[in-house]
Amino acid sequence: MVFERVKNMQALIVLSMFIIMLAMASTLATQNFPVAKPNCIDTCGDIRIPFPFGTTPECYLDREFGVTCNHSTSKLFWMDTTVELTDLSLDGHLKLLQFIAKNCYKNGKSSRSNGPSLQLTKYFTVSNTANKFTIVGCDAYGYVSGNRLKRRFTTGCTAMCSSLDDLTEGECAGAGCCQTIIPDDVWNLDIEVGSHFNYTRISNFSNCSYAFFVEDNAFKFSKANLTNLSDVTKLPTVVDWSIGNETCEKVTGNACLSANSHCHNPKNGNGYNCRCSDGFEGNPYLTNGCRDIDECTDKIHKCTKSEYCYNTQGSYTCSCPKNYDGDGRGDYGCSKKQNIKIASISIVVAGGIIALLLAIILLYLELKRRSQRKTKLKFFLQNGGHMLQEKLARREASPEMITIFSSSKLQMATNNFHSSMIIGRGGFGTVYRGVLADRRTVAIKRSIRVDPTQIEQFINEVVVLSQINHRNVVTLLGCCLETDTPLLVYEFISNGTLSSHLHNEAKARVLDWKMRLKIAAETAGVLSYLHSSASIPIIHRDVKSDNILLDHNFSAKVSDFGSSKLVPVDLAQLSTIVQGTFGYLDPEYMQTNQLTEKSDVYSFGVVLLELLTGRRALSLDRPVEEKSLANYFLFVLKQDKLFEIVDDHIVCVGNTEQISAVAELAKECLNVKGENRPSMKEVAMELEGLMLGGKHSWARDAVDIEEEAVSLLPIDYNGMSGVSSSSGYGSICRDHIVLPIYGGR
Structure with missing residues (x-):
């Protein structure tokens, strides 16, 4: 019994050492290149501190890239401020925690906790692609304003609801939650939140409004947010960063210090960023910071077998063993050499396969054509086509006054609804300019959505509007019901609004x-x-x-x-x-x-x-x-x-x-x-x-x-x-x- 316990203990020790070695190997694999200058701190807790960032003047590029690490809490702060950083990326992004604006009402009186603001230095701009300005509340409006380059901007939205039944989990489209984006090149912003009616029109399930600028992937709306956001003070925000004051085309000398790196102009903000070339990894802001990736050792190659992979600077090559042909890539990159007889048989088999594939393709196209015909008929009936035909047959509308167009004719008129034919776009649909076969120029409205419960009303309105004969009304020429949403065809007015x-x-x-x-x-x-x-x-x-x-x-x-x-x-x-x-x-x-x-x-x-x-x-x-x-x-x-x-x-x-x-x-x-x-x-x-x-x-x-x-x-x-x-x-x-x-x- 004692012997068995000792034996089990030895096995446990061996297993623990094996796990520790795997962890060390994993760490070395993920950190096989330096990110900071020599003799500089490169981590704060789990957060990496890559150059141009650093904790001391000799470790960062400029004062604006200075950070402070609180080693007791493993928290990282921007320069000597209280702005907490949660991630520093060499891709030109960083994440920080930003305050939430709150406005609560009790007995008709407002209680505002703060009006958050964010002011950045010349190398930093707020990301307009990774963040969303968000309002949460059932009687809330909010706006964010600030500076972009040398201009001011203001934008915002409104969130309303009268009961919890109005809200949809995960949906932020105006009912209890709304979101909008900001323009690019923003370096300063202020957030305000308020209430239209001081929460006097809704029940006690919510009496607070919240406004915040948050990373898009870090917030998903829930009904519980109407109450649980009161316990949250900060949320993550993404900031873009770059170096220098000029673009890659204007900067003098070698913009990026490392060999095997290249200069990149960011879409947001001024200056430029550096990136390691394909096949290299590391920190392009350090001298010789970009190092070759050994695709063969790291097993990220596409060779048939690792033993036939040969690493090169920035890439790799594959080969096949003796008596095998091919490029050595993929599961079947190498095949054994064949004699002429086998090759002839292969050609015959390949020809048969090609003929079979052609037959399958023709059959598929025929089935697809029939499926499209069924789909058009389905949409036609779903959109009230039968109902419209009955009304026309009963002479409630003259056939000369309204035309039921086929989808193929309108596709030809708009070059298959090409983007170059768009003359208007909005929240309910898109308007295209089209030229019919009789050379009439028309405007075709393509709705985004349709309410199935309102089809009868839609048909009635089409019939009534088609009978309006007034010289100062845009004439409704007809409609198409063979698509997922109805298409309306109007006369084209050329002089604008x-x-x-x-x-x-x-x-x-x-x-x-x-x-x-x-x-x-x-x-x-x-x-x-x-x-x-x-x-x-x-x-x-x-x-x-x-x-x-x-x-x-x-x-x-x-x-x-x-x-x-x-x-x-x-x-x-x-x-x-x-x-x-x-x-x-x-x-x-x-x-x-x-x-x-x-x-x-x-x-x-x-x-x-x-x-x-x-x-x-x-x-x-x-x-x-x-x-x-x-x-x-x-x-x-x-x-x-x-x-x-x-x-x-x-x-x-x-x-x-x-x-x-x-x-x-x-x-x-x-x-x-x-x-x-x-x-x-x-x-x-x-x-x-x-x-x-x-x-x-x-x-x-x-x-x-x-x-x-x-x-x-x-x-x-x-x-x-x-x-x-x-x-x-x-x-x-x-x-x-x-x-x-x-x-x-």
């Missing part, structure tokens, strides 16, 4: 007052027709200058009915989720979720202001009081300073009375109460009267402007990331919003 003309200094000069008044009257006429004269009233729901196209004669063409709603005859208003574009949204609609025709009137009022002033509906680069054009207009009008904001290009002798009349009409359209706004029919009549030289054809009671300005939703636009960008052919704008229904503020 009204927004692109108003907000471009050179183009704006062309739009004199007469042309702008004509555009306003034509647009109002379209909305009046949709509200009052269409067989089924239609609320556009996204009236804005981006959705008003101009043809070669500068006539208005209203587009984008992707968000429109058909209004049943027996209903005056619809209860929907809020959808539209910031700056144009009806405040009453946002408060009540009740969509009416007067919501279009409010949005048209903002378009009138753009025509009058040439300003954008929402300008984040202006002072706070001027960011919302509607709010600023009402304030200026109250101060009797209208012509201080009117576009100088349109003011001339004899038209000031007309401009004042249009401004008064815009004020009426912007009334905070929908019932006090004029109808689009009244607005169209007023504008037509002004075009004919008449004066006000009707008058309305004035509403106290101060009440209007105060009643407008006080949304903080600093948290938004930009202004709408749209092609005008579909609802594919990046700044469209969809808010959950939880009542008005």
Whole structure:
């Protein structure tokens, strides 16, 4: 018994020594090249400290690359600061721990823990590819601002939710969590977080907002983050680094000290980086720091057998043994030499195999063709094709007014949807320019997604919109239902959007007052027709200058009915989720979720202001009081300073009375109460009267402007990331919003 115990103990000792030797071999294999200067500390705990970084002046390249190691805690800090580093990479990246911005509410009072900031020196920039700016909360907005090169930047996003059911594990798309990226070359940033409604609209499951800049792979959203982030103070952030002040092309002498290394220009930041050439490893910033990789010894070669591998500087070669042919690479790199008879048999067999493969390929192509035909039929039925054909057969729409295109025809028209044919792109899809077989130029909208429960409504809208016969509406020519999402085909309008003309200094000069008044009257006429004269009233729901196209004669063409709603005859208003574009949204609609025709009137009022002033509906680069054009207009009008904001290009002798009349009409359209706004029919009549030289054809009671300005939703636009960008052919704008229904503020 004692002998057996001794024997077992000896075996255990031998096994332990073997494991220790393997660990030492592994360590030597991973650290077979120096990373720091001689006689310099090269590690701090588990963190390597490669040159140009170092702990003392003789060990680092420049003071900005200095680090401090707390040996008692094995933590590494940047220079003599409290910024903790968790990784230093020779690939030009480092990781540091960055504070989280927190904003909590209790009994309606805000408690902010900090406003984190990060300021880097000349060799360092924040990585815009490895990080994401993230907001977590159910009533939160946040923004990050700072400097990139010699310019300022600001971006951000909003996270909303009304219950835990709104949230999806791992998804950070606006419900409880939102993310956005920052531009490149950023060396300084500040983070702010706040709440729209001070958490007064949601239950007690969350009353805090969080904002942080985090490594993309280090954070995955979870419902638990609404509470457990309160215990977290820092998260990892990736910073890019480089050396020098010049690019590789401009630097003098040998930029990289080590032989077998080369200079590399980073995509983010200034200066340059060094890399070891292929087949070498090590630290390219040290003299002779790049050493040859012995592919044969390290067993990273592709030779058939290791004994036929021969290492060379930066590479290796393979060979075959005697009486074998081949390149010596792969599992079958070497084959025994064969005589002529065997070779002939091999040729015959190879020919048979080739013939068999050709037959298999032809069979595969035929099966693929049949599969594609079945797939097209499946999508056609799935997208409501049968339903559309029935409606056309019952003459609910004339076949001449709408065409059901095949997917192959639209592929030919767009060169198989080539990227060079894209004329617009956004959050809901892409718009392509296409040329049909009859040489008609069209615009083809390709949606990203479709709601299967809304197919019947989609078909009804296609039928109704195809029957709209108005000279100032972009004509819907037809659709294609053979793809995974429906394709809509519109007439092509060549002169761009009204927004692109108003907000471009050179183009704006062309739009004199007469042309702008004509555009306003034509647009109002379209909305009046949709509200009052269409067989089924239609609320556009996204009236804005981006959705008003101009043809070669500068006539208005209203587009984008992707968000429109058909209004049943027996209903005056619809209860929907809020959808539209910031700056144009009806405040009453946002408060009540009740969509009416007067919501279009409010949005048209903002378009009138753009025509009058040439300003954008929402300008984040202006002072706070001027960011919302509607709010600023009402304030200026109250101060009797209208012509201080009117576009100088349109003011001339004899038209000031007309401009004042249009401004008064815009004020009426912007009334905070929908019932006090004029109808689009009244607005169209007023504008037509002004075009004919008449004066006000009707008058309305004035509403106290101060009440209007105060009643407008006080949304903080600093948290938004930009202004709408749209092609005008579909609802594919990046700044469209969809808010959950939880009542008005």
